[in-house]
Amino acid sequence: MQKQPWIWQHPDWPRLHWEADALAPLLLQCVAAQARLLGMAGAIGADLDRQAQLDVLLQNIITSSEIEGEHLNVESVRSSLARRLDVPAAVTQRTSARSEGLAELMLDATQQADIALTLQRLLHWHALLFPEQEPLLLPRKIRVGALRGDEVMQVVSGRQDRPVVHFEAPPGEGLAEQLNVFLTWFAASLSDATLPPLLRAGVAHFWFVTLHPFEDGNGRLTRALTDLALAQSEPLAIRLYTMSASILDDRKGYYAILESSQKATPDITRWLQWFLQTLLDSLLGAQARIERTLAEARFWQIHRGQGLSAEQIKVLNRLLDGGQRGFEGGLSAAHYQAVAKVSKATATRHLADLVEKGCLERLPGAGRSTRYQIKPA
Numbered sequence: 001m002q003k004q005p006w007i008w009q010h011p012d013w014p015r016l017h018w019e020a021d022a023l024a025p026l027l028l029q030c031v032a033a034q035a036r037l038l039g040m041a042g043a044i045g046a047d048l049d050r051q052a053q054l055d056v057l058l059q060n061i062i063t064s065s066e067i068e069g070e071h072l073n074v075e076s077v078r079s080s081l082a083r084r085l086d087v088p089a090a091v092t093q094r095t096s097a098r099s100e101g102l103a104e105l106m107l108d109a110t111q112q113a114d115i116a117l118t119l120q121r122l123l124h125w126h127a128l129l130f131p132e133q134e135p136l137l138l139p140r141k142i143r144v145g146a147l148r149g150d151e152v153m154q155v156v157s158g159r160q161d162r163p164v165v166h167f168e169a170p171p172g173e174g175l176a177e178q179l180n181v182f183l184t185w186f187a188a189s190l191s192d193a194t195l196p197p198l199l200r201a202g203v204a205h206f207w208f209v210t211l212h213p214f215e216d217g218n219g220r221l222t223r224a225l226t227d228l229a230l231a232q233s234e235p236l237a238i239r240l241y242t243m244s245a246s247i248l249d250d251r252k253g254y255y256a257i258l259e260s261s262q263k264a265t266p267d268i269t270r271w272l273q274w275f276l277q278t279l280l281d282s283l284l285g286a287q288a289r290i291e292r293t294l295a296e297a298r299f300w301q302i303h304r305g306q307g308l309s310a311e312q313i314k315v316l317n318r319l320l321d322g323g324q325r326g327f328e329g330g331l332s333a334a335h336y337q338a339v340a341k342v343s344k345a346t347a348t349r350h351l352a353d354l355v356e357k358g359c360l361e362r363l364p365g366a367g368r369s370t371r372y373q374i375k376p377a
Contacts (some may be wrong), residue, residue: 007262008170015180016203018269023199026276030198033234033283037240040290050087052293053239056286057081057110059103060242064223067248069157077102088312101128109224110239113231117186119179122213123352125224128324129217142215145177148172153212157255166255168261169212179213185187190232197233202275203231223247230279246278254278284366296320298377299359311340312350316359320373330363330371 007013016306058078065072073096080095080103082088105128115121127145143149150172156163171177209222223244231239247254253274261271299320315336321326327335337347351372354360361375
């Protein structure tokens, strides 16, 4: 007999609650960051908008799978998304049933916010996750598009030969009824004026991952469901940030807070604090990416038509895309030579030309320590 019951064994389950005052500062920061991000979206042109959405959705799919230890074919997923978002230049190779299913799932979750979340929709999402039960992907056959059976469901992470058990999900008996309670709440809470939308997304994430209703794919479906809840909280049908990337950055923290919260009471304040902080990190990261995108667009608007060589354009794009982090301490002649694949003399000549044309500025230093950065507009 375990000393500490799981949260779903608590007599108050699933009546989750939290300390609103403790969450208020983080919630306000998230709301402000979300509003600013949506405002910035208006400054992005249609072409950049589609490309930005493609990049974010691709990152979301890739990182959500990496959280589970699965590494996808990036170009195949990119091509599947690009066809659906009408970005022809990004279609680079043939797609697979796997990448097509993942793309359809992600777009359904993020761009169909007005469609009710039903059991049938969840089962369809699960089927999209596993269009082909490949031996390398799944070591055993699972129920696809159906709820799990009566087997004990443990939530684990780590290597297959040394798994770490974080918590145990409710038994299969009565699972359908518990899931129906969740879906009823999810629908009703959308119009609950007393529940902040971003908190609703955090509650939905925790509740669904606790139920773990499928044999496999629960983590990815939980994050897709969270994307749906977040999309329902935004006035624009646009996706410019991804929580999955931030969760991957703190994967240990993610599993740690889930584990500790599963062994606690239905007070999920600590979980929601972690969720809101991770969401804030995602929103701020998205703002930084958009600022870089807009800065790059302004840069080329100014310097278009200056007769730059293909090598110069390549290096400038690398510098713009990666910011100063792309070249620690700034761009050197050696960096230029390596990226552009030109001689030392050519690199020196190209850099001098870029300074003269106002594309770059020289940083303090001389000789081999000479560095350059993008000249502010």
